[in-house]
Amino acid sequence: MESILALSTDEQTAKWIPLAENYCILGSYAQTELGHGTYIRGFETTATFNISTQEFVLNTPKISAMKWWPGELGRSATHAVVFAQLYIKGKCYGVHPFIVQIRSLHDHSPAPGVTVGDIGPKMEFNHIDNGYLLLRDVRVPRENMLSRFCEVLADGTYVKRGSEKINYFNMIIIRVKMLSNEVVPTLMKACTIAIRYSVVRRQCELKPGDQEAKILDYQTQQQKLLPMLATAYAFHFMNQYMNELFSKGYREIKQRNFDSLPELHAFSSGLKAIYTEHCTAGVETCRKACGGHGYSLLSGLPSLYTRLAASCTYEGENTVLLLQTARFLVKCLGAAHSGQPVPPSVAYLSAANSERCLVRDKRDFLQPDVYVEAYRHVAIRVLSSAAAKLQALVQSGAEQHEAWHQCTVQLVHAAKAHCHYHVVKSFAEAVEKLGQEAGIQRMIKHLCGLFALHGIFSNTGDFLHDGYISGDQVDMMTASYLDLLAIVRKDAVPLVDAFDFTDETLNSALGSYDGQVYRRLYQWAQRSPSNTKQPNQAYENYLKPLFQNGLSKL
Numbered sequence: 001m002e003s004i005l006a007l008s009t010d011e012q013t014a015k016w017i018p019l020a021e022n023y024c025i026l027g028s029y030a031q032t033e034l035g036h037g038t039y040i041r042g043f044e045t046t047a048t049f050n051i052s053t054q055e056f057v058l059n060t061p062k063i064s065a066m067k068w069w070p071g072e073l074g075r076s077a078t079h080a081v082v083f084a085q086l087y088i089k090g091k092c093y094g095v096h097p098f099i100v101q102i103r104s105l106h107d108h109s110p111a112p113g114v115t116v117g118d119i120g121p122k123m124e125f126n127h128i129d130n131g132y133l134l135l136r137d138v139r140v141p142r143e144n145m146l147s148r149f150c151e152v153l154a155d156g157t158y159v160k161r162g163s164e165k166i167n168y169f170n171m172i173i174i175r176v177k178m179l180s181n182e183v184v185p186t187l188m189k190a191c192t193i194a195i196r197y198s199v200v201r202r203q204c205e206l207k208p209g210d211q212e213a214k215i216l217d218y219q220t221q222q223q224k225l226l227p228m229l230a231t232a233y234a235f236h237f238m239n240q241y242m243n244e245l246f247s248k249g250y251r252e253i254k255q256r257n258f259d260s261l262p263e264l265h266a267f268s269s270g271l272k273a274i275y276t277e278h279c280t281a282g283v284e285t286c287r288k289a290c291g292g293h294g295y296s297l298l299s300g301l302p303s304l305y306t307r308l309a310a311s312c313t314y315e316g317e318n319t320v321l322l323l324q325t326a327r328f329l330v331k332c333l334g335a336a337h338s339g340q341p342v343p344p345s346v347a348y349l350s351a352a353n354s355e356r357c358l359v360r361d362k363r364d365f366l367q368p369d370v371y372v373e374a375y376r377h378v379a380i381r382v383l384s385s386a387a388a389k390l391q392a393l394v395q396s397g398a399e400q401h402e403a404w405h406q407c408t409v410q411l412v413h414a415a416k417a418h419c420h421y422h423v424v425k426s427f428a429e430a431v432e433k434l435g436q437e438a439g440i441q442r443m444i445k446h447l448c449g450l451f452a453l454h455g456i457f458s459n460t461g462d463f464l465h466d467g468y469i470s471g472d473q474v475d476m477m478t479a480s481y482l483d484l485l486a487i488v489r490k491d492a493v494p495l496v497d498a499f500d501f502t503d504e505t506l507n508s509a510l511g512s513y514d515g516q517v518y519r520r521l522y523q524w525a526q527r528s529p530s531n532t533k534q535p536n537q538a539y540e541n542y543l544k545p546l547f548q549n550g551l552s553k554l
């Protein structure tokens, strides 16, 4: 439905959306092929326009062209938005989207010319039937090409309205939505489970002779979990900013003003990559922080991890996305240096870069303008140094693509630094806006500081590299960081309760609101098939003969 809404004409929307909304049809987004996922221009599925019948004829010319991975395709979908190379009178016009009926609406059997099935077991994602699709002379009417931005007229004339990149616009939409709806809530759930568990679980004595301590009172446990909590809040506030930027851009694009498309694409790509990377790693950190019980599926944590791990790949592979962000940044840096206007998210590149951090006391590191400036400095420095290397390679005779290839590791670094700067900045701005609620503002400001200082603590080299901060300042920053761990510890439980997940949604024996961890683990373990199956077949079939055989030998 997202694809149809973004890519279809008003008439196409009026035809297909009510059918989808009323479950008369079920859709799948069929883009990826066996041989190509990232490189969309390399897709091999073809859609050839037949003027005499006014139809497109879709084909899978070879095995690598088979659609592979689309969700809901395996056994559920009746229709798919299939991306294929458009051919008119022998000329290729690139990849376009077509609505193709793949199963009968009467008995769900494959439509004529369609071979469709499930791709088999995966690391997780068992809630979705990812499928394969092979097309042999499958015909669809001319109206089935989604034509908001490109159309094929009855006489075979190809009409373009706007940027050719617009066909990828729905990928931006889905990317932006997945961050708010799936990625960040998953980290929030993991934090809720691990933090609630860490105030129930007691282990060892903090002070000899005392009662065993809650594990969240150990500084190392705080350092595992509380920066993850701060990350969840940071991404939440960044999402609000991104959604505003996106809504504005979406309105303009619908009016066929494509000016914001490069910025939206670059920003959503970079954020998707860093969110999914940090959230996936964060969920795994939460799991490990729950010790042995975190490894049990009953904790709810392993399935959060395996589901989220897929998001590093789908809707754009992360490295590839970061490189796209970097390409945009390098272009904007060039424009900024030559005094041309640049989009708002990169306006900071036009200002001079500060040389030194002027902090003299550890408390200064708790000032948002201090850490926001430090992140800005690093983002400009890393990008400038990658761009300078790129330029030097080209000036020394390397071809542009070769020079780019030799800089990709540093370019990925630059894209990450750009996104990290924005997340810190938007978090600090969100804190400012909470001015009406002093208590909440104080709490969230601590979290914001923790997020920012955790990033500096974990990537100290980036800040030390050109002497922006000194070794002494690193010590001050570390002292503030550790102070914040103890401060945020006090609010940790209300801060996860504020996410407001129900016990049913968390589905975790460790993370329920009432804290009855051990009772629930025992009750849920009772339901395990090995405990409920009667009689115990493993004993009857294998162990009993083994024991009897052993005894008979004595």
Ligand SMILES: Cc1cc2nc3c(=O)[nH]c(=O)nc-3n(C[C@H](O)[C@H](O)[C@H](O)COP(=O)(O)OP(=O)(O)OC[C@H]3O[C@@H](n4cnc5c(N)ncnc54)[C@H](O)[C@@H]3O)c2cc1C
Pocket (backbone or CB within 6 Å): 029, 030, 031, 032, 035, 036, 037, 038, 039, 068, 069, 070, 071, 125, 130, 310, 313, 314, 315, 316, 317, 318, 319, 320, 323
């Ligand atoms: C759970 C799940 C659900 C999915 N659902 C759908 C769906 O509904 N519909 C659909 O169409 N597809 C779907 N996909 C497919 C998904 O979109 C692709 O797997 C994804 O776009 C990555 O493409 P790829 O598999 O070709 O990876 P590749 O591009 O082959 O990546 C492999 C490696 O090569 C590197 N690489 C590739 N190109 C470059 C480059 N230019 N520069 C540097 N490094 C590069 C990558 O960084 C990566 O490390 C799904 C995938 C998963 C795992």
